Amino acid sequence: MRARSQRLIMVAVAAVVLAMATGLALIALRDAIVLFYSPSEVVAAHPGIGERIRIGGLVEDGSVERPADGGADFTVTDGAATIRVVYAGSLPDLFREGQGVVVEGAFIASGEFEASTVLAKHDETYMPPEVAQALRESGVWQGEGEQ
Amino acid sequence: MIAEIGRFLVALAFALSALQLLAGWRAASAGSTPAMQIAARSAYTALAAAVIAFGLLIILFLQSDFSVAYVAGHSHVDKPLFYKIAAAWGGHEGSMLLWCVMLVAIGAALARFALKQDEQLKNRAVSIQGGLQLLFLGFLAFASNPFDRLLDVPLQGAGLNPILQDPALAIHPPTLYIGYVGLSAAFSLAVAGLIEGRGGRAIATALRPWSLFAWTALTGGIALGAWWAYYELGWGGWWFWDPVENASFMPWLIAAALIHSAIATEKSGNFAGWTAFLAIMAFSLSTMGAFLVRSGVLTSVHAFALDPERGLWILGIMTILAGGGLTLFALRSGKLGNGDGFALTSREAFIGVNNLLLAAVAGTVLFGTLYPLIMSAFGVSGISVGAAYFNATATPFLAALLIFLPFAPFLPWKKDGFNRRLALRSALWILPGVLAGLWAFLIDASPVAIAAAAFAGWTLAGVVTDLWHHRVLQGAAACFSLTGRILAHAGVVAMALGAVADSTGRPETVRALAEGEQIGIPGFTLTLDGVRRADGRNYLADEARIVVENGRVSELLPQRRFYTAADTTTREVAIQSGFGGDLYVALGEPRARDDGEIAYEVRVSFNPMVWLLGLGALLIVLGGLSASIGRALNGRRAGMMP
Numbered sequence: 001m002r003a004r005s006q007r008l009i010m011v012a013v014a015a016v017v018l019a020m021a022t023g024l025a026l027i028a029l030r031d032a033i034v035l036f037y038s039p040s041e042v043v044a045a046h047p048g049i050g051e052r053i054r055i056g057g058l059v060e061d062g063s064v065e066r067p068a069d070g071g072a073d074f075t076v077t078d079g080a081a082t083i084r085v086v087y088a089g090s091l092p093d094l095f096r097e098g099q100g101v102v103v104e105g106a107f108i109a110s111g112e113f114e115a116s117t118v119l120a121k122h123d124e125t126y127m128p129p130e131v132a133q134a135l136r137e138s139g140v141w142q143g144e145g146e147q
Numbered sequence: 148m149i150a151e152i153g154r155f156l157v158a159l160a161f162a163l164s165a166l167q168l169l170a171g172w173r174a175a176s177a178g179s180t181p182a183m184q185i186a187a188r189s190a191y192t193a194l195a196a197a198v199i200a201f202g203l204l205i206i207l208f209l210q211s212d213f214s215v216a217y218v219a220g221h222s223h224v225d226k227p228l229f230y231k232i233a234a235a236w237g238g239h240e241g242s243m244l245l246w247c248v249m250l251v252a253i254g255a256a257l258a259r260f261a262l263k264q265d266e267q268l269k270n271r272a273v274s275i276q277g278g279l280q281l282l283f284l285g286f287l288a289f290a291s292n293p294f295d296r297l298l299d300v301p302l303q304g305a306g307l308n309p310i311l312q313d314p315a316l317a318i319h320p321p322t323l324y325i326g327y328v329g330l331s332a333a334f335s336l337a338v339a340g341l342i343e344g345r346g347g348r349a350i351a352t353a354l355r356p357w358s359l360f361a362w363t364a365l366t367g368g369i370a371l372g373a374w375w376a377y378y379e380l381g382w383g384g385w386w387f388w389d390p391v392e393n394a395s396f397m398p399w400l401i402a403a404a405l406i407h408s409a410i411a412t413e414k415s416g417n418f419a420g421w422t423a424f425l426a427i428m429a430f431s432l433s434t435m436g437a438f439l440v441r442s443g444v445l446t447s448v449h450a451f452a453l454d455p456e457r458g459l460w461i462l463g464i465m466t467i468l469a470g471g472g473l474t475l476f477a478l479r480s481g482k483l484g485n486g487d488g489f490a491l492t493s494r495e496a497f498i499g500v501n502n503l504l505l506a507a508v509a510g511t512v513l514f515g516t517l518y519p520l521i522m523s524a525f526g527v528s529g530i531s532v533g534a535a536y537f538n539a540t541a542t543p544f545l546a547a548l549l550i551f552l553p554f555a556p557f558l559p560w561k562k563d564g565f566n567r568r569l570a571l572r573s574a575l576w577i578l579p580g581v582l583a584g585l586w587a588f589l590i591d592a593s594p595v596a597i598a599a600a601a602f603a604g605w606t607l608a609g610v611v612t613d614l615w616h617h618r619v620l621q622g623a624a625a626c627f628s629l630t631g632r633i634l635a636h637a638g639v640v641a642m643a644l645g646a647v648a649d650s651t652g653r654p655e656t657v658r659a660l661a662e663g664e665q666i667g668i669p670g671f672t673l674t675l676d677g678v679r680r681a682d683g684r685n686y687l688a689d690e691a692r693i694v695v696e697n698g699r700v701s702e703l704l705p706q707r708r709f710y711t712a713a714d715t716t717t718r719e720v721a722i723q724s725g726f727g728g729d730l731y732v733a734l735g736e737p738r739a740r741d742d743g744e745i746a747y748e749v750r751v752s753f754n755p756m757v758w759l760l761g762l763g764a765l766l767i768v769l770g771g772l773s774a775s776i777g778r779a780l781n782g783r784r785a786g787m788m789p
Binding site: 006009010018020021031032036054067070090093 | 488491530658716
């Protein structure tokens with residue numbers, strides 16, 4: 001085969017793969033993007049029931065309840081607003097009252113937030129960046145962790 | 148005093164790297180033998196300094212010298228001996244020192260073993276590697292020195308994050324780092340080749356063994372990390388498309404593409420520019436991984452000491468590497484040559500498709516991982532990209548790879564090779580493909596997973612045919628190379644089938660149980676028989692005795708541990724492995740019921756055929772090692788090392 005037409009085929013195949021990858025990425029991205037809200041933003045924006053979002057803030061002191069048959073309920077706060085979260089899974093080991101948490105899930109008809117994932121860290125050097133920003137905006141916390 | 152010596156040795160390694168950079172450059176430019184000797188000796192001495200510094204850090208941990216900030220932050224007097232040693236690389240500063248030790252070791256290995264027949268190229272590569280050492284040792288010395296002292300000396304130490312107290316930790320980061328840092332050799336050789344204006348073939352020959360070895364180590368490191376998340380962290384899964392995991396997956400994909408394209412470039416000069424480009428990208432992506440893991444710009448489930456200032460340092464280093472490397476590539480790639488050309492059904496064409504698909508996966512993973520950062524640059528903050536994105540984009544391309552894989556070993560270089568014999572042979576692969584697809588259908592896999600399983604069955608038959616067809620190969624080197632290829636490709640098949648089986652797993656069941664109560668999942672009934680204390684040296688623990696019934700009776704003993712020094716709880720999962728899969732049980736928090744009875748949270752899941760994933764990773768690593776040995780034997784016969 002001539003070098004020219006060979007190069008042309010290579011470029012054409014690469015272009016097809018690139019187009020497929022781009023198309024697939026853009027379609028998949030539409031369904032997979034999860035927006036982050038602070039509790040105050042949730043109150044202002046009213047995300048719809050069933051819409052998948054992340055909420056981050058502090059676990060309110062004394063708010064954690066553990067139902068007799070499993071799971072855990074707790075309140076996430078940024079000082080200005082609070083959201084009640086119900087969670088059927090097993091809380092992560094690093095989950096603590098008064099410390100940062102990010103929950104992913106959706107609101108259910110009862111007005112509570114049903115979490116499918118709870119991300120928690122209590123390393124003193126770590127605060128999830130979104131949580132740090134949310135807390136700074138509500139004036140609860142002026143710590144480090146600037147981006 | 149030990150800390151001061153360590154600090155001095157880090158500075159010494161830094162200075163020697165500068166000498167290595169300058170002397171190596173001079174040796175390459177002027178062909179000066181004394182300069183070459185200075186460069187090589189600098190590299191060896193820097194290695195000795197870095198290794199001794201690392202040894203001193205371990206001694207500081209053994210002595211529990213809490214006047215050193217890093218030791219105080221990551222150890223404790225009560226820590227078991229083994230984990231005091233492992234803690235040396237359990238945090239940011241220590242792991243950065245380990246990274247530098249390996250970088251310097253690669254520099255010394257390049258000076259000692261690389262390119263006996265082309266000293267000019269070798270000296271240039273040693274010099275470039277010296278530059279890399281300078282960047283990372285500078286970062287270590289000035290922004291994350293593990294030998295920094297504390298003014299107020301604590302009595303106890305904070306203790307390493309207890310989830311890191313696990314045998315896998317002792318080997319997971321070092322293996323991963325050999326992989327990440329090993330790719331620096333490919334980077335240095337490619338950059339040196341571009342500077343020297345060498346042809347693509349020479350560069351590919353030079354960097355092949357290093358990339359192969361690095362990729363093998365990277366595979367092992369990633370697999371150990373996945374195993375650790377599954378087994379020790381009790382996450383119930385092995386891969387979550389978390390930014391930190393993606394950070395290791397991208398260089399892995401690019402290195403996998405590199406080890407294939409470098410073969411084609413070496414054989415026929417084709418893909419010369421692409422091979423050099425991949426070599427530059429692989430180490431740049433490794434560095435980007437380090438940046439993502441340590442800077443905290445993305446919310447990750449993996450804990451690490453996070454500090455934005457350090458992130459900026461690594462970002463700066465990455466910009467120098469990728470920016471400098473790609474600029475050089477743009478200026479000099481014309482010298483790489485065009486290669487011999489190849490036909491549409493030659494082996495090169497199939498390697499080209501393999502590379503396109505691997506690059507497509509790497510590209511979509513890169514885009515999804517960085518998308519939150521891209522959007523925040525446009526003022527839209529707080530976006531995260533879910534696992535659904537990565538599953539939807541990566542799976543089709545990875546499955547497509549399997550369609551083309553079995554043909555390549557039967558095709559000749561350059562010439563068309565798809566003839567009647569190969570067509571008949573490939574017809575034999577259809578039946579195993581159909582059977583594998585049927586198996587996936589019967590275990591309720593999704594349509595994409597069924598297709599992936601069918602392609603995996605097809606590929607497995609192809610790999611077996613490859614072994615049968617080439618069994619008559621002569622010579623130890625050829626045998627090791629063939630064995631490597633067969634094992635690695637079989638490993639890819641096992642991984643694919645394992646992923647298909649895993650995708651049919653049900654979500655975990657969580658229930659709080661009091662003594663005598665039961666929890667059921669399909670095929671199993673679990674009864675909480677009792678909970679007793681099972682304290683260890685530096686933790687308090689509850690251990691549940693759970694009786695499992697599935698035709699026969701057995702028991703599992705999951706634990707929940709509280710590490711007093713670190714004020715942290717962890718769970719030790721209990722796993723009952725079988726051919727069909729793992730029964731996976733974790734013990735959660737206790738709670739008092741209204742009647743005063745105490746119920747313990749129990750988490751149960753059944754993970755189908757997880758062993759396939761472990762087997763796949765093992766086969767790939769063994770394949771990589773076997774191919775490396777074949778490569779070394781081949782090189783020795785041709786009069787070059789390794």
